[in-house]
Amino acid sequence: MSTYLTIARDGGAEIEAKRSRFLATLARVEDEAAARAVVERLRKQHWDAGHHCSAFVLGPPGPGRVERSSDDGEPAGTAGAPMLEVLRGAGVGDVVAVVTRWFGGTLLGAGGLVRAYGDAVRAALEQTGTLRRELVRELALEVDHADAGRIEGELRSRDVAVLDTAWTDRVTLRLGVAPDGEERLHALVAELQPAAASPHPSGSRGSTGPDPGRTSLGSMFWMSAFLDLASKDFEHGVLFWAQVTGYRVSAPRGEREEFATLVPPDGDDFLRVQRLGEGPSRIHLDLHVDDPRAEAARAVALGATQVDDHGYVVMRSPGDLTFCFVRHRSSTRPRPATWPGGHRSLVDQVCLDLPASLADAETEFWHALTGWELSESPVSRGFRRLERPTGMPFRILLQRLDEPDGPVRAHLDLASDDRAAETARHQRLGATVVQRNDRWTVLTDPAGSAYCITDRDPETGVLA
Numbered sequence: 254m255s256t257y258l259t260i261a262r263d264g265g266a267e268i269e270a271k272r273s274r275f276l277a278t279l280a281r282v283e284d285e286a287a288a289r290a291v292v293e294r295l296r297k298q299h300w301d302a303g304h305h306c307s308a309f310v311l312g313p314p315g316p317g318r319v320e321r322s323s324d325d326g327e328p329a330g331t332a333g334a335p336m337l338e339v340l341r342g343a344g345v346g347d348v349v350a351v352v353t354r355w356f357g358g359t360l361l362g363a364g365g366l367v368r369a370y371g372d373a374v375r376a377a378l379e380q381t382g383t384l385r386r387e388l389v390r391e392l393a394l395e396v397d398h399a400d401a402g403r404i405e406g407e408l409r410s411r412d413v414a415v416l417d418t419a420w421t422d423r424v425t426l427r428l429g430v431a432p433d434g435e436e437r438l439h440a441l442v443a444e445l446q447p448a449a450a451s452p453h454p455s456g457s458r459g460s461t462g463p464d465p466g467r468t469s470l471g472s473m474f475w476m477s478a479f480l481d482l483a484s485k486d487f488e489h490g491v492l493f494w495a496q497v498t499g500y501r502v503s504a505p506r507g508e509r510e511e512f513a514t515l516v517p518p519d520g521d522d523f524l525r526v527q528r529l530g531e532g533p534s535r536i537h538l539d540l541h542v543d544d545p546r547a548e549a550a551r552a553v554a555l556g557a558t559q560v561d562d563h564g565y566v567v568m569r570s571p572g573d574l575t576f577c578f579v580r581h582r583s584s585t586r587p588r589p590a591t592w593p594g595g596h597r598s599l600v601d602q603v604c605l606d607l608p609a610s611l612a613d614a615e616t617e618f619w620h621a622l623t624g625w626e627l628s629e630s631p632v633s634r635g636f637r638r639l640e641r642p643t644g645m646p647f648r649i650l651l652q653r654l655d656e657p658d659g660p661v662r663a664h665l666d667l668a669s670d671d672r673a674a675e676t677a678r679h680q681r682l683g684a685t686v687v688q689r690n691d692r693w694t695v696l697t698d699p700a701g702s703a704y705c706i707t708d709r710d711p712e713t714g715v716l717a
Contacts (some may be wrong), residue, residue, distance in 0.1 A: 272357025520587030
């Protein structure tokens with residue numbers, strides 16, 4: 254079998270049964286070591302849970318397919334086996350499912366456990382969607398630096414899958430080809446580079462594409478926000494946002510140590526900082542995808558402009574908002590922080606501020622790009638929102654401004670179950686209150702960038 258299904262993106266869902274919580278996490282993996290690493294990561298992350306039951310399926314149906322499951326201390330056959338059956342029934346491969354259980358005080362019995370563990374995985378599959386994956390032969394093609402861009406572009410334009418590009422003294426293109434397409438590829442390479450060596454085998458792997466039988470949310474599996482800080486504001490800005498979130502600041506990276514990450518105590522990172530060489534402080538988004546260049550081409554077709562390609566692809570939306578397509582994988586949304594006095598907060602929303610003349614076109618662009626459900630705000634006129642899939646760290650709020658023209662801007666929003674207490678905490682850290690509204694407060698950080706604290710529940714994102 255040369256094609257099979259896998260999940261469209263990493264994700265998860267949580268269900269409850271008799272006050273026990275069952276958190277299902279699905280991740281795409283290539284081998285047993287990667288699957289077991291996901292289990293161990295979640296075991297450490299959710300150290301307070303009683304069980305971390307798992308099941309994984311590697312490869313397409315048929316000979317060579319690998320299937321494993323673990324009950325992790327639950328009665329034999331009540332957890333891992335029903336999870337594995339759900340994966341089999343969905344027809345997916347190259348996926349690991351982990352269900353983390355927090356005991357609620359009431360025994361469920363064998364039948365109740367079987368239903369709960371199976372239902373948790375089903376709920377997670379509903380959130381991740383599926384892609385059709387083709388088993389391809391992997392070939393390596395070495396080319397000169399001067400020819401690399403031309404040859405890669407020609408290969409892509411003729412529907413050859415370019416899986417990766419490595420630059421050393423020469424450029425190595427890793428290509429994926431279906432078993433019956435290898436002869437055509439050799440002929441194509443000979444046409445493009447007559448004097449060069451032919452591609453040589455380097456293994457096999459799955460190549461993904463949309464499942465035509467199912468609506469997909471696209472290939473985006475994570476979103477992160479970059480706080481782009483003017484050089485003079487960098488240190489103060491990083492310290493402020495680390496204190497606001499309660500996150501640790503990573504070691505700096507980059508040629509000029511211009512990048513850092515805000516690392517949450519639980520979950521994967523979704524906030525990063527960058528020291529700007531010039532210009533005012535601002536926000537941009539990173540969209541995490543499997544194939545940045547393919548997604549960039551799709552974004553251009555929707556009206557975006559490609560600015561640069563560093564392996565990650567820099568883009569501008571039709572309204573001139575910078576965003577990037579990147580590869581690195583993340584899947585677990587952090588939990589809200591609890592502060593002295595008991596209130597909680599979480600950065601969980603990016604608001605796009607849209608001048609009136611650009612609002613409709615920019616809204617349609619982000620709706621088409623993400624594939625997320627678009628809805629009107631039930632309480633605030635002039636606001637629309639893109640509802641995030643379960644597990645995604647941000648949802649997107651789109652605000653139509655009164656001003657007719659200008660660039661699209663972005664700002665961060667925090668959800669808090671005590672806006673007054675959270676606002677006072679931010680003021681003590683150096684924020685300035687600009688405006689108070691019925692359901693949100695507008696502030697500026699020490700760099701002068703606006704953001705909001707809202708009355709939304711930090712767990713659900715719903716307005717209180």
